[in-house]
Amino acid sequence: MKRLNLLLLLCFLTLHTTAQQASKDDLVLVINTLESYKKAIEKLDTTGTGKLFASKSVVIESGKIEGRYQDYLAHHLGPELGDFKSFTFSDYKADVTVDLPYAFATETYKYTIVLKKDNSVIERKGVATTILKKENGSWKIWQTHTSARKP
Numbered sequence: 001m002k003r004l005n006l007l008l009l010l011c012f013l014t015l016h017t018t019a020q021q022a023s024k025d026d027l028v029l030v031i032n033t034l035e036s037y038k039k040a041i042e043k044l045d046t047t048g049t050g051k052l053f054a055s056k057s058v059v060i061e062s063g064k065i066e067g068r069y070q071d072y073l074a075h076h077l078g079p080e081l082g083d084f085k086s087f088t089f090s091d092y093k094a095d096v097t098v099d100l101p102y103a104f105a106t107e108t109y110k111y112t113i114v115l116k117k118d119n120s121v122i123e124r125k126g127v128a129t130t131i132l133k134k135e136n137g138s139w140k141i142w143q144t145h146t147s148a149r150k151p
Contacts (some may be wrong), residue, residue, distance in 0.1 A: 023098050026139070030096050030103040030132055033139045038089055044081045046073055053141045054133055060145040069141070085114040103132040103139060110151065124148035 033052055040049045053069035066072040081087070092109040106129055113122040126148040133142040 023100075026098045026100070026103065026134070027096055030098060030105065030139050031094060033132060033141065034094055034096075034105060034107065034130065037141070038092070041081070042087055042089060044084055044087060046078060046081065049073070054135060057141055058143045060143070062147050083116055085116045085119065086112075087114075088112050101134045102142075103134075105130040105132065111148070123151055125151050 037049060037052050040046050050070060050073070055068075057069045059066040059069055059072040061072075061076070066076055088111065090110045090112070092107065094105055094107045096103060096105045106127070108125075108127050110123065110125050114120070115122070126146060128144055128146040130144040131142045132139045134140075
């Protein structure tokens with residue numbers, strides 16, 4: 001009986017360790033997805049960012065439901081980035097919880113935009129809550145809600 005209990009304990013510890021490792025790996029992949037999107041915005045180049053979002057994603061920005069990421073990109077983000085000379089994030093922090101098949105992130109940051117037309121500067125403090133879903137082994141942004149205010 002002692003051997004059986006020991007064997008069961010070892011199996012549980014092995015499974016628990018494997019689950020923890022998967023969770024750490026998923027955490028890194030979720031953070032990489034968020035970071036990839038942030039870097040694209042800073043580059044003012046959204047090429048390939050569609051792959052970071054689920055096909056039925058929802059984007060909410062400062063009190064407005066923008067629709068799917070593809071719609072947001074075509075009607076809001078894409079044209080807006082074209083007006084920017086630069087966009088930089090600072091003081092970025094992300095708090096991420098993975099609860100398969102979802103991950104939940106709260107991001108806080110400051111951002112600075114310089115406009116092309118007159119080099120005027122816009123500074124804001126922002127926050128985002130993002131839900132990601134693991135689909136076919138990849139983490140996709142399923143819903144994101146951002147808001148910002150003057151510092």
